[in-house]
Amino acid sequence: MGPIRNSTPKSSGRVGAGVISNGIHNYERTKARRRAYRKKMQGEFDEPLRRFLSEKKRMPSFAELMEIWNYRTKSAVHYRIQELADRGVIRKDGTGRIVPLRLEKGTRLLGVVEAGFPSAAEEELLDVMNFDEFLTPNKESSYILKVKGDSMKDAGIQPGDMVIVERKNNYKPGQIVIAMIDGEYTMKYLRKRGEQHYLEPANSRYKPIFPKESFKIEAAVTAVVRKY
Amino acid sequence: MGPIRNSTPKSSGRVGAGVISNGIHNYERTKARRRAYRKKMQGEFDEPLRRFLSEKKRMPSFAELMEIWNYRTKSAVHYRIQELADRGVIRKDGTGRIVPLRLEKGTRLLGVVEAGFPSAAEEELLDVMNFDEFLTPNKESSYILKVKGDSMKDAGIQPGDMVIVERKNNYKPGQIVIAMIDGEYTMKYLRKRGEQHYLEPANSRYKPIFPKESFKIEAAVTAVVRKY
DNA sequence: TTGACTGTAGAACGTTCGTTCTATAGACTG
DNA sequence: CAGTCTATAGAACGAACGTTCTACAGTCAA
CATH class of the missing domain: 2.10.109.10 (Umud Fragment, subunit A)
Known part of the structure; x- marks a missing residue:
């Protein structure tokens, strides 16, 4: 199925030889659906990572990420990790291990009272802060x-x-x-x-x-x- | 030299065959000195760990601990780790990796103003707190x-x-x-x-x-x- | 329709991990 | 003084680690 995963594991992966895929598409609609889906997915890669970090107080290994992200291989994890690193969410240190960059959750900064409360869509844009520091x-x-x-x-x-x-x-x-x-x-x-x-x-x-x-x-x- | 380490690395380790160690001691004085030294040392095991954790946002591996603690073998690290785990400073998860327990540094709680400020010796006993939580x-x-x-x-x-x-x-x-x-x-x-x-x-x-x-x-x- | 790109599967590889066992020097006990 | 305990060195080991390469289905753009 390609990039759209996290569906039932069995339906992912390559189509067996002899299976003829349906070539009829409404391309515009498909494209739009995929964009929305991928945006949603992005959060679903970060979120489990955040949870793991705050629970276990350490970053998961690639093998653990396989389970977390429902992958069947470490190379898929490797690919995803690369993407997260490009986005600046995590970083790789000298030995290849991953360290968190923008994963610690802080409290969202809203500004003055008059600003009003954000909708779910605006949440992402808010500055966060850590009181301890x-x-x-x-x-x-x-x-x-x-x-x-x-x-x-x-x-x-x-x-x-x-x-x-x-x-x-x-x-x-x-x-x-x-x-x-x-x-x-x-x-x-x-x-x-x-x-x-x-x-x-x-x-x-x-x-x-x-x-x-x-x-x-x-x-x-x-x-x-x-x-x- | 045994338990007293962190001196010049070359002087540690076993004494070569043929070297006759001086048997003359004032035992009481030595004992007292060692106790004080070990108490001081305890902090010098925890502190570098704290620093590593807050800098790198992860716990060090045994190999890294060798350098941090100036050991020449991982088995010595293993021994120390066991002691830290017994003291409840860290914990080992299922795969043997270490996770912090009482390592995150908080700010010391002093109570009411009238309490007065603690001396260096009393510092250890103070409760600490984390503002974020x-x-x-x-x-x-x-x-x-x-x-x-x-x-x-x-x-x-x-x-x-x-x-x-x-x-x-x-x-x-x-x-x-x-x-x-x-x-x-x-x-x-x-x-x-x-x-x-x-x-x-x-x-x-x-x-x-x-x-x-x-x-x-x-x-x-x-x-x-x-x-x- | 073609060709390039994206995202995952799978296998093989060399490295690093924490564990364990043995040996030993020095400190301590009686 | 002999025996025990503590703390480290050193070597060997299997498991887990992250990397890399190949293959391929699906998507996308021209």
Whole structure:
């Protein structure tokens, strides 16, 4: 049958000698059908791969791809793999093994609220993103804290939120920082008046804190995460 | 030399016949040194694996592990792999290939601000988390929107924040939802008075919205993310 | 209708894979 | 000091791997 596969396995493959194929066609209609079919198929090559990757946390071997894609030979897989590599979905490393490129699934980016929700056809075009990389590019120096108290309320940080903080070498005024001041940890805006640094809450019910003895900034807040 | 390796490769391996090893030892001191060394080593087996995985997006083969761990034989790798599997760091699938279990690096969870920052020794004990799984468990039905306007300010959602929304079948009062009301998309609290649903902003400068004609809830907000 | 192109089947090949067995140096135990 | 345990080296092995070549049916374009 050629390119249209994934139908019943037995009907695929070459036609035996002596079988006369029907030569009558409506070519235009056939052509259109095939285009649509192939577009659909493309997704049906990628999708099982995605599933395998997220389940097994590794790429399948050619033998496994034979089963996944319903092929009877590895050479057919080889052909398909070449096509996926050309499309940039996967890549081959030095030893021939395949590595994923655009297979990890992310969450779809929709833009501003007014944009409206996409139809199934538009889905493909949406940008995707991975939160782990986005929120903690420097995993080594990042920590997660749970917020207690409402002193940063007007900055949109509520009790129960999680903040991602990062240890750095120097901290700039205007940043929200975690500081050890007079023996206690606290999260506030870092401000500077003249040469003196001080801490300012984002809540009119609290007053700025001017350090008396010890004053050490431990980390800067790089992100806020809240889950309902 | 035995278990203490990763020194210069040439000095490892068996001592040639005729070489008489020095029998004089302070056993207690040696023992303590070895324990500390081995603990340090443990990390030096896991770390290169982590790096390989995050760079190449796949687990290394035994031959590659030989280079990574500075072994001269695959049987030594086999031995180490067994130990990693016992510790639950990796797992072997049916065909002998190794799959990661506790290798993906997460961000360390510290708890409330008051907890203080951990020393290098305490690092190991911290819980880690992966934001991608945490924020979007259902990737298929989740979308990301960028917030415009300050109508949800008092709910800690500011302009420029990203909200993760999820399409559902039914929405409960009290949730923050994305709704199409009278032809426009908006993000508000979903409220219910008697039998009538309406939308309420979290900003005293705005008033509740009672739907006139069309009213359709598109999605519910499941999380808020802000990055500085 | 012809010729080129596409997609799969099938077989053979050399390479790489993880496993296993033996040997041994050094550390540890009593 | 002798015996045991741990961690590595080294070699051999069968299974699985990805590659390549040939053949051919079906599609497509001229």
